[in-house]
Amino acid sequence: MNDPFPAYAPSEEHELLRATVRELAEDKIAPAAADVDEQSRYPQEALDALTGAGLHAVHIPDAYGGEGADALATVIVIEEVARVCASSSLIPAVNKLGTVPVLLSASEELKKRYLAPVARGEAMFSYALSEAGAGSDAASMKTRAVRDGDSWMLNGTKMWITNAGVSQYYTVMAVTDPDRGANGISAFVVDKDDPGVSFGALEKKLGIKGSPTRPVIFEDARIPADRMIGAEGTGFKTALATLDHTRITIAAQALGIAQGALDYAAGYVKQREQFGQPVASFEGVQFMLADMAMKLEAARQLTYHAAILSEWAMRGERQPGLTFASSAAKCFASDTAMEITTDAVQLLGGYGYVKDYPVERMMRDAKITQIYEGTNQIQRMVMARQLLKGLFSPTDLRFLRPAGPGNGPSGAKSGGLFSRPVCPIKTDYFPSFPDPVLNRC
């Protein structure tokens, strides 16, 4: 009982960061949000404001010239920007998505070369995994990389790439050995100025209209061999390990969108009068608000928990619960954001349905969080697999101890092989439990 407690509450510094980002977002990003959506234009105001304040890629370690913000601080930045403009929140979020493969698996030389310009705000970084025929089943990708002397020649098309064309750099996953399935996929850093790289037409989307989404096309694109991230054949592993960290940023985006909608609806119902009184005085409306706030807080706790696990993992602590936690956070926060934004539209009545008010934009923006970085059906698959393989036990999230010697998950010693029993699901306290799958473990 001598462990320091609590371990995962945001620190004063985190709360100060939130206040700073909130002020900047409300002053500099919110005023343009409706126009960015209406015109489907890039949120240049947001990029300028975020870069000016050093908030465009806070997660980059100081060793590479970045702010060195932890995963929780990064979540808070994305959350606060998304509260006013979901499109703009993809600036810090996608910079993290594009660079985590480099941080996790690249050589020191690649890290220095490609992270520093992002930290300085001179370049952005996108992540190119999906293809037209390979979405949920990303390992079935067709983009091919063939060795040619000191380079690799890339051919194929990546689809749905966020910030494509705006980003200077891309982490691109391509097949280097078609006979080895997922183990024949490698990751590369691609520069948009590399010969043979071009971009398809912008997608016309339901929401996040300020965030450009378009195909990235490779036609005999020659990429120097030293731009491979990690060893040949490890690209798919790196891609999935990245998502363990970055699904939490999508959860953060969802939290922000939902908070923005809840704040707006709560303010509106206090002012709007029907039957001679503010609609906020009706119990039916109050119950809706209470449910919205309750679900949002649950999503926030799950997301912050996952962010702490992510931070420990980035610092080299083995975190077997991270995959479950990041999928759970992304899935729950995005489903919650969809519900809350829909309810916010409902609370504004007819006014909620028109563009004079921001909640219809928030409802459209929320939808994508249930789809990208793996649909929520895929998140549920991931969670169930983790559970059934015994890699996650709900008790893992009950007590989070500060990182340090001997303070691994569930009190297991960190640094060595994970020492928990292979299958922590126990059903013997429930003798008639009939499930043959669980009992096999």
Ligand SMILES: Cc1cc2nc3c(=O)[nH]c(=O)nc-3n(C[C@H](O)[C@H](O)[C@H](O)COP(=O)(O)OP(=O)(O)OC[C@H]3O[C@@H](n4cnc5c(N)ncnc54)[C@H](O)[C@@H]3O)c2cc1C
């Ligand atoms: C705006 C936008 C931005 C994006 N940004 C990026 C990006 O920057 N980089 C990138 O690489 N990708 C990006 N994506 C791609 C995104 O990650 C994929 O769209 C997503 O993973 C789903 O793939 P899909 O669209 O091919 O759907 P599909 O895989 O075809 O799925 C269709 C439906 O089937 C369901 N389904 C599929 N398999 C299963 C299963 N096994 N069990 C149950 N249900 C299943 C899905 O949940 C979905 O409902 C983006 C997409 C959009 C729309």
